[in-house]
Amino acid sequence: MDKKVRVRFAPSPTGGLHLGGVRTALFNYLFAKKNNGTFVLRVEDTDQNRFVEGAEQYIVDCLDWCGITPDESPNNPGVYGPYRQSERKPSYRKFAEQLISDGYAYYAFDTPEDLDAKRKEIPNFQYGQATRMQMHNSLTLTISEVEDLLAAKTPYVIRIKVPEQEIVHFNDLIRGNVSFETAIVDDKVLLKADGMPTYHLAVVVDDKAMEISHAFRGEEWLPSAPIHILLWKYLGWESDMPQWAHLPLILKPDGHGKLSKRDGDRLGFPVYAMNWTDPKTNDVTQGFKELGFMPEAFINMLALLGWNDGTEKEIFTLSELVAAFSIERISKAGAKFDFEKAKWYNHEWIKQSPVDTLQKSVKNELEKAGIEVGDDAFLNTVIDLIKDRCTLLPDFVAQSTYFFNAPTEYDSASVKPKWTPEKAAFFNAYAENLILTDVISAETAFKTLADEKGFKPGELMLPFRIMLVGGKFGPGVFDIAILLGKEETKSRIEKAIIVFNS
Ligand code: GLU
Secondary structure, X not given: OOOOOEEEEOOOOOOOOEHHHHHHHHHHHHXXXXXXXXXXXXXXXXXXXXOOOOHHHHHHHHHHHHOOOOOEEOOEOOOXXXXXXXXXXXXXXXXXXXXXXXXXXXXXXXXXXXXXXXXXXXXXXXXXXXXXXXXXXXXXXXXXXXXXXXXXXXXXXXXXXXXXXXXXXXXXXXXXXXXXXXXHOOOOEEEOOOXXXXXXXXXXXXXXXXXXXXXXXXXXXXXXXXXXXXXXXXXXXXXXXXXXXXXXXXXXXXXXXXXXXXXHHHHOOOOEOOOEEOOOOOOEEOEHHHHOOOHHHHHHXXXXXXXXXXXXXXXXXXXXXXXXXXXXHEOOOOEEOOHHHHHHHHHHHXXXXXXXXXXXXXXXXXXXXXXXXXXXXXXXXXXXXXXHHOOOXXXXXXXXXXXXXXXXXXXXXXXXHHOOHHHHHHHHXXXXXXXXXXXXXXXXXXXXXXXXXXXXXXXXXXXXXXXXXXXXXXXXXXXXXXXXXXXXXXXXXXXXXXXXXX
């Protein structure tokens, strides 16, 4: 029987969550949901020097915002806990020791000074098969020397003993057969001097203990794969090894190298899912959420970075992604990040979302801008009228302020040069007899009066729009007038006539 699908997103909580990390989480989620599996969040916090206050909760919040909440996590544990590696500390040492007794690992007593000296002596020094016999470790010391050092509590690490002249093969679900020559793989530390495992040991022990069936992770982990494959083998667990899938990198917009936070700062777009506040400096790095992305658009955009369903379809809901997802359609090549395209997704999502979905976020944006929103029914009509014009959620502010507050400034330059007393007379007469029952009658009344007064309606439309809106933008001017109502429209016309006359 096939193993039950259990996948994990295993971030190290060291700061903001990069969009590549969210995409890894998303592909894990999609694969789990597609296969009735379980999506696990495991916090890889074994590096205590890199501990960052608040980073774990921030990751949880990002996943929640994206709508891809894990089934098992530190705050919502299943039976495979703990879900933080720091809390699993006691479970690792025995495996490191087992590897030593089986001849697959060794104690290394080299001090930082020893290592520094070696680095100076040998360019590009790597602790491994070419150098290990020159070092201070249980391969070069006698048994009794090692025992004495251990008894004297001399600090040590445990390193894997990578075999010489072997080829490590594995099948990657995206890349097919991958192989590494062990000559280029160094003897990675497995257990650190503080007794904590390194990532390499912890990832294998935990994937086994948590019965992980498939390991999706970024391509940057591919060079570590041979170490992991060897550990699965040396620990005698090969038949339980997860299937690997190394996801293509998300590249800088020019395609040269992996997209980094610095590229975002340089080119003016976010790289993190949500705002991240560095707890030490209080510096805030802007996220997609706060810039005004809808979570639906954000994950839709991410899913299409390195995957497609084989058709031209680009807009997918989360459940459509679950239904359409397949590993076979993940590309091997890196995917260039294109911020304009990301905005396009958001625009499409705003356009196609029902008012009810948008209402809460739009209200929030308007309130942040100090606009008194009032009646929900009115707000909903406004949203419906302008959503096609908004790319990011804060655009709703600029596109709708005039519905809530009469303009205080006008684009007079577009009106005044052609403004005449006759036009003022037209608008005075128009304001006296406003017909705003529906768009067609409103427009007909406007045109009839224009004809009577000897104007082409086209000459009057722009001044009318600027009277109501303040500028040359917005949806149909009669739609706006109808929504504002008779009294408000009249008052705006009268106020603007005074400005244009002056
Ligand atoms: N802790 C690693 C990271 O920060 C996880 C890599 C893996 O999934 O094996 O991305």
